[in-house]
Amino acid sequence: MIKEKKSYAVGIIAEYNPFHNGHAYHIKKARELTNAEYVVVVMSGDFVQRGSPAIYDKYTRTAMALSCGADLVLELPSIFATSSAEDFASCAVALLNGLGAVDSICFGSECGDMEKLSSIASILAKEPPVYSEELRRQLKKGATFPEARNTALITSGAVSNEDAKVLASPNNILGIEYLKAICRQHAFLTPVTIARNGSGYHDHQLTPDRFCSATGLRKALKESGNSSSENPEVFQYVPDAVKSKIMESRPLFYDDFSLLLNTTLIRLSMEGIPFQIFADVSEELAARIIKQLPDYHSFEEKINQLKTRQYTYTRISRALLHILTGTTNQLTADGRQAGYAPYARILGFRKDSASLMGEIKKRGSIPLIAKTAGAKTSLTGAASSMLRHDFYSSHIYQTVYQAKYDIKIKNEFTQSVVIL
Template identity: 35%
Template sequence: MRTVGLIVEYNPLHNGHAYHFEQSKLEAKADACVAVMSGHFLQRGEPAVVGKWARAEMALRMGADLVLELPVAYSSQPAEWFAYGAVRLLDATGVVDALCFGSEDGRIGPIASQAERLYREPEGFRDRLMRELKRGVSYPAAYAAAAEADGKEQASGAGAHPDVAEEEDGLRLDQPNNILGLHYLLALRRINSSIVPLTITRTKAGYHDTGLRDASIASATAIRKLIIGEENTSFDGVTDPLQGIEPYVPGFTVDILRREFAAGRGPIGWERFAGPLFAQLLGRSPGELSTLCEVTEGLEHRIKRMLREFPTGSASPVEDLLERLKTKRYTRAKLQRTLLRILLQHPKHELTRQKLSEGPGYLRVLGFNDTGRALLKRMKQKAALPVVTRVGQDVPPFLDMDIRATSVYSLAYRSQTPDEWLRDYYQAPLQV
């Protein structure tokens, strides 16, 4: 059974995702699909619009055969560690033959060439990257600038290969899907994986597009904007927050979202966490904040200063705080990841480069179908990591982070119950 791996968020799953799924199976000539999916919190530091089990169900209804959870230790990281954690999981299954990702470039050659050059991290590269980040540019732009400078340096040096420079010419590493693709290939190279990388061109809607340019394809960002804000959501027959998204998502996505919203489990956005977040921000000293992940370069002092200057009567306190904190140096994605690590109370010593480089340490199953059951049976013999279908009392550190993340995420629900706080202990893998 030939199997393709996908790395996804599905926030929510839309027609563009379904196209990528179908094309990935064709490109890989695959009989089966394993999806590694972010849990409740996503790569740009945002909470998912609905929880991980609902989004795993979307993936299974679409046709994915096995859905594994990308731990929050990796799912809310910059591209380098997000990609590394996801690739380590796919490789550890022992059953994935190919990885197919969407890219703006649509050509695997230039991305592979860049990855081959950069995987050993040439001398001075990380210093260049950090200098660019300190200038306040986004991670993709900083990485692109550092990679371009390194490429020019190597192209002008002794033993330079013009064909390599020509192969990489035109590759836009300041584009989010291209940069993620590069990091997928870097991760495959670093762990010496036999998984074959493939890419297809992202079509019609860019990653950050907020507009509607096509009759049936829109970005997840644009779709989330179509969903009425949680403060105005009603299911009394007067307001339907999902009517506007129907042309852009499969019918099962609408059904699952409607069920979750009606149960008070969505739509989830940052404002739902204003209470617990501000309790952390106000209750901790600058020194205590500085011990948490992503609180770097004196950001704790800027946070405290902005809190003292905060306007009264804010209707969107988290959004207002992000806008006040944002500078050229501190991008929105960086700030969202910072606030998330503060909300989840993740200390720096738990997410060092050394600990992240060791990989997730387990394979957490969120759901499967009949083909997925066969994959799980093969994984019992082939997987390099323990396969977790039930959470016991003794859990590894990254899984403990996920359990706590579920508890915090459930604080945004309309009803507060221990079953939701501790759902990781009670919820068996979905079977579709």
């Protein structure tokens, strides 16, 4: 349904890992459904929410988005870009709301039913006592959090068995988290959802569907060595403007960070720094990591050896990444206390969107950062620490990239924002 009143700017939260036809469709439909003049994207940087390196660096992915309809791309602060779905969503919503000029948000979902998503989000945001008590009881019994949450929702009578199935799909879950964050933050963002078409979020195989999953694309690119001549089928799933970017770019994967991860684990252990100070690392998981230390394992081997029914692949992946990038519990807690998004860092913009940035500077409640020079000193407290962590995380990514390909690239202090 198209809004009668013209929207100034619609926000999209994304990873574009990598950018494909489904993402281009999302941008186009978001603009149409909200009748927005501008599309603002909040995008993960060089590491993404599942705890892995992005297949292409953030500036390459920014250029992909701008060439396919986005007007402005901002970086989601790294400590929350690689955090839980709740923190990821809370930070992204806070950032969009803090801009002042964005009045709607558009996200994809498997069910495409805003009423159903909003109903579940409202319950989870308010956490009624009967739900909270049952959730705690299920967690004590050893259920995983998703299992405990679903049982608590059904047992408390908050939702039906059928509606609870909505929480079995990844985009539905993220959508609900966006709606929760909007509710809790009293954000001035009107939510709109688009039903996901084509392959599922986790589908590993490319299918004849016009819209494939980013997971399937990453797998195909890894198997082909990123060579279009060896795997030309990849290019039927990406916009023409993205094809050249993929051909020009070189990917990174989990195991490219294996040596650095093993070295970091050994160094921290030798220095007596407990692993449980890092986000997502419990004492039990820390003990399991220590037990593995004498043997070298690749990044993915470590994840598979550490994962259990309680500790999922993604949870372990995020935990190891947090150790690698120095994402501590204290840094994360300070970021939450600072409102999740105390600044907005520009990764790129279209030249014809200059008036949009003028509106953000005029109406926004958080600083808009376009240049890294002096940015660390212009921010204070948690905001300064978060920005330094953004730089540090990207420098790790850039270091591994240069070592793998023996190519000198620009760093966070010499790289300019992308302008198209």
